[in-house]
Amino acid sequence: MDQNKFEILKNELYEEVQIGIDSSTEFEKRFLQLIAMCNLSLMTGDENFFGLFFIQIKRKINFKLSTALETKLSGAYFTAYFNPTIFLECTLREMQALIKHEIYHIMSKHYIRAKKLKNKYSELAINLAMDVSINQYLMYLPPWSAQLENVKLAYNIELEEDKTMEQYAQKIQKGIDKKIKKQEEFEKDFLKLHEIWNDMDDDITLGQIDEIIKKTANNAYKEKVPESIDVLMKALNRTSEIAWKDYLKNIIGTLPSGHKKTVTRKDRRQPNRLDIRGKLSNRIVKILIAIDISGSMTDREIEQSMIEIFSIVKNYPFDISIIECDEEIRRIYKVKNIKDIKEKINTKGGTKFSPVFQYIYDKRLRDYVVIFFTDGVGEKELIVKSYNYKTIWVLTGINEELSLENPMGIIFRLNSSVEKKERANGYDLIRDAMKDIRSEWAK
Template sequence: MPSLTQDLKRLATGPAAQQDANAHQAYRDAVMYLLQTDPFYGRVLSQMTVEIAPGHSPLALRPTATDWRLRLAPAALGRQDWTGTQWVAMLRHTVLHLLWQHPQRYAEALKTPAQAGLVRWATDAAVNDYLTDLPTTAITSRRLQQLIGQPVQRQQDSAVYLRQLRDWRAKHPASARSLPTGGPANRGDQVARRSAEAGNDPSDLDGHATWRAADATAAATREQWRRQLFQRTADSLTAKQRGTLPGAMRAALTPTVAEQPLDWRRLLKRGLGQVPAGRQPAFGRFNRRQPARMELPGQIVTTWQKISVFVDESGSMGNREISYLLGQLATLLAVYPAQVTVYPFDTVVDPQRRFSLQRRPQHLMRTGGGGTRFQAVFDALPRLLQGAAGQLVIILTDGYGERQLQPTLPVPVIWLLTSPVAAFSVKNAPGTVVSLTTDPQWQAIRGQKS
């Protein structure tokens, strides 16, 4: 690919006054090449707005109130010793971050220094396993395995890698160090150390720091733009072109969307007051089988008596928004008495911080942070519910976590998402999935500043 390589050399050696124009030219030529050889990536990039701005990273995704912009930093791009194939690979890399919703999923986690580096490495490994011809310092699952000295499976979701990195760091604090961008490095990894000293750390190849600006206020608008971008791209591809994409990419391009949105309050009322949860004796009712025997009790249908609410502390929900949702649930208790227990969770469920919801609005102060692991909720259910009848589980979350779940109990589950249903990371989630994005009161609260 001599022309693209020459574009990069021209950018690196040309006068400073021409850097912006040369960066534009390098980008246009790369997109034209992808349109001819790999239409999926080429068509996504051709629809995105490109910004030229200074920065430490050659590439970055920057959020706005309506979309995600691709930012190019000419000086930083010129400093990279990339070939044309590596330049194209990094553009593909950036598209996959957007396809798998990494910028929005991890915007909050990147604001925590202890999590930021792990997020960078986990998301890069999840993306790079699907690419070839990457820069030599790029992070893959194989590279993670070398760094942490533990088996790492290929082509897993970023949440899987993040959980493994966090577990490794917790178990080996003496071996874990921080590179300038916060990623883990083994003391024997000379390549990572040299790249860090040279200012060419793998996590800096496409800056993730801009993701932190993805506040929750405009998340729904950006997600709608993102879905439309990839939907238009998918519609423009032929069946043969779609067939050449890896299965994980095809799945992300064809999300399952509810045909008719559900009213979450009606759903909760149904769960609290109308769904039968077995029968119980009642001496105020005749026994239908033996009505002449007054000493025999009849039966009445019982409804849900115990509700477990799991609140995702790692996502985009703030204290005010969680308090609103719990307050709405509390108002229903006046009509449908039930025992409601609230459990905060992120990658684990902490029973020590549970509390009972009363018939008045309550405030939950979030203390968690980092990633989300829905499986932790299902793993905790056998211990928390102990097989009792009349149980209902409600999960309040932004919907960004792992892709696959393993149910542990046959208990009804209601997912209340603060993002669109199409943005829900779990495929074939057990239970009923409802989005709050159509709730006017919810949107009004999200629009207020905390």
């Protein structure tokens, strides 16, 4: 890239912005030419990944943006939005750092992770946490960027290096809640960070976002790349731990089934006998949902879990019953749709799992799948052995393990903790790798 041509064009555009020029086709064309030159400067050496990644991102101008640059997912691709008024105040190195900053937001799945924290922390805490988790590793950022030091001073809190955005959000929120005097001047610069994300499509799934990120990153993953990018790529490509609902989907096709006679199929043993009817599978999905009503599962979680179950079995004839129990069975009823679900009975009793399996044995419910929602605290050993086809244990509380020594089934968690989710997605791996490559991202 010709540095002189870049500086001349940048200065011309900056002067036009200063005199109050409105966005025009000609101005936008020249501004995007400047961005292309900046992108070209990232196409060499260790910067190659960032240049190849950003070249796949569409670019637009937005003078109403509260910061220099933000990206968002638009359909099947990413779009970068620039506010020329702010962006043109930056040096070439600062522009490069801002582009890297956005790419690390994407690679770290910050949009999804921020969404999961919205009901837990304020928007300000989340915005600051996302940025300090990235910016501590980037050099040459503009002076107005959120950094560990200025956030620590603003809220009189201690923030350690090399932590995840979730850990920073928790500490920053505590600082916001405890502050004595208003920090209006500091906060107004960061409260509207990532506001463009609010316009993103809420219907797009985590899986779809993963695929778009992977596709964009893989296209840029050529030859030598920074170690930090290599770590993020491994995290992106790591297979997620299967959830209880996915396991249920997988076993639906293996459920025992009876048969019914049909004239549309020949008898397999005597195919030449046209007078003998053949057989078709008469599969009925039979599920028994046991809910430990002494545990920590809320009515809302019960409803959400039932919605998942109904969506899985919707293409099959099904027979679903709910058993509520603590140290004994309190209620049993059938459900055909979400409206049939009743508020759980509140009891103060302990927890025993055996009554459910005794009921299954007594009623000879061999071909049923049992989904047992419990906080995990109960007996160490079942009085009666499991008689049914499959058992899925879903832990709803903070306990990591089921008390049963031989549970006779497979164990999942209803909702993993933030820390476990981070590990499953490789965020701890990223954090550990960064300890040894603090300034490597912006060499």
